[in-house]
Amino acid sequence: MTGKRTINKAACKRLAGEVRAELGLEPMDPLDPWQLAKLYGVRVMALGALPLDHTIREHFRTVRPEVFSGALLPNRTGAVIVENDAHSLDRRRSTMGHEMAHVVGEHKFGTSLVNERGCRMADKVQEDEAAEISGELLIPFEAAKRLARQKATDDEVALRFGVSSELARWRMNATGARIIAQRAARNFRRASGN
């Protein structure tokens, strides 16, 4: 029997929870992906720090910054991340979170190369898994639920976790956090007769 391989979201959530616990983080704490890379021994090279021709650096800094956010490259038995430090911090955090998700997910590579629309050079299932794991690393489900109960806006969630509003919106929608909070509030009103 051949079936379409899909990701196990519960396993991704569990894994991200274990990794956050290794960093000593509570669900509402923001994750620093550079600190995570250091903990896992993964070297991070900023594009701006590489000995590159000025034209090349400017190409990814100002001419075509959208084509290169970062890359995870194999380095003997380990890995190294190159990231485009010309991007905004919230975007860099998202890129780093994604690349580190590949590391903690023990994905086989190849190389993962991220542009502004996400990873583009890796196995589709691994990509979906990395997106799920990095989402859980950066904004855990438990935090999304708690913030939805508090009626936090996307911008407030983004600010709390140091990510973009787009990523915050995606997490608040994909986790179903707001639907769960609305349902809980409705049930509470019903039970209390209001």
Added chain:
Amino acid sequence: MAKTRIDTVGLYAALDAERTAREWSWRRLAKEIGTSPSLLSRLGNEQRPDADGFATLVRWLQMPAETFMIDADTTPESQAEPDLVTQLAPLLRARQDLDDKDVAYLEEVIRATVKHMHATREEMA
């Protein structure tokens, strides 16, 4: 007596052999050993474990610690490594969102990173 250091490459290879034979992930191996997955990842990135970590790993392997101790001035074996740029070039060129200049410059970024990693590895050795 010659200064001694931990053979991180050999230790990682021994653990990997055990892991592969059991079809475990690195995370599972860490749980079985009773250590953290990050310690094994650091080892894979050629960073030495602390004394407690090293003792835990060799004890689990049931191998003498001396097996993984080498002279500090031993030059690490240079392993034949695949040329990343050669490997990646067809993949980069296949991408519709990259033009020729993007591909050429990305190849330079990869080349510079590999070169930098080699240089710093030699400095660390």
